[in-house]
Amino acid sequence: MPPSEIEIDTQRLKSKAKLDDIKESYETIEQALNYKIGVGTRMDQQKDNLFFLEVVISLCEYDDDLEIESLRGKLGVLKGFEKLGYTVRMEEDNSIICEKDVLEANIYEEYKKSKIILDDLSCVP
Numbered sequence: 001m002p003p004s005e006i007e008i009d010t011q012r013l014k015s016k017a018k019l020d021d022i023k024e025s026y027e028t029i030e031q032a033l034n035y036k037i038g039v040g041t042r043m044d045q046q047k048d049n050l051f052f053l054e055v056v057i058s059l060c061e062y063d064d065d066l067e068i069e070s071l072r073g074k075l076g077v078l079k080g081f082e083k084l085g086y087t088v089r090m091e092e093d094n095s096i097i098c099e100k101d102v103l104e105a106n107i108y109e110e111y112k113k114s115k116i117i118l119d120d121l122s123c124v125p
Contacts (some may be wrong), residue, residue: 005109006030010104013041014049026054029111034058034121037114039107053110055081055098055118056091073120080117 006029016025026040035057041049057074074096081098082088089097092095102110 001058006108008039008107008111009050010049010107015040016023017041017049032121035118037077037111037118039111041120049104051104051105051107052099052101053114055086057096057098057121059094059096061086077117077120080120081114084113084117112120 008029009027013025013027017023021042024040026038028036028038030037035055038054038056039051040054041051044050057077059071059074078088078096078098081100084100086098086100089099091097098114100110
């Protein structure tokens with residue numbers, strides 16, 4: 001889906017977080033074969049909304065053979081996110097979570113930056 005078609009409804013996220021037990025809401029805004037991008041918000045103790053952008057990258061499928069070249073390419077992508085200030089952590093399901101806190105006004109710009117980095121994944125076998 002081209003960036004111009006991405007809709008990020010921050011008001012809806014805020015409303016859902018307000019009603020949530022843990023005061024958080026999240027929506028996937030783009031899904032591809034080997035990654036997904038989501039945006040979310042958490043309410044702090046002062047009831048302010050703190051937004052974040054999250055990129056989930058699949059390292060490999062459980063039934064796939066481990067492909068070293070593919071992992072090298074994905075490592076380059078992860079380094080790109082790290083350079084942009086994302087926290088990078090491993091999940092139990094063989095995925096990597098890249099997350100960054102962003103100002104509400106900057107969510108779309110950060111999304112566009114993440115897409116530039118993710119373009120490198122299309123070259124990874």
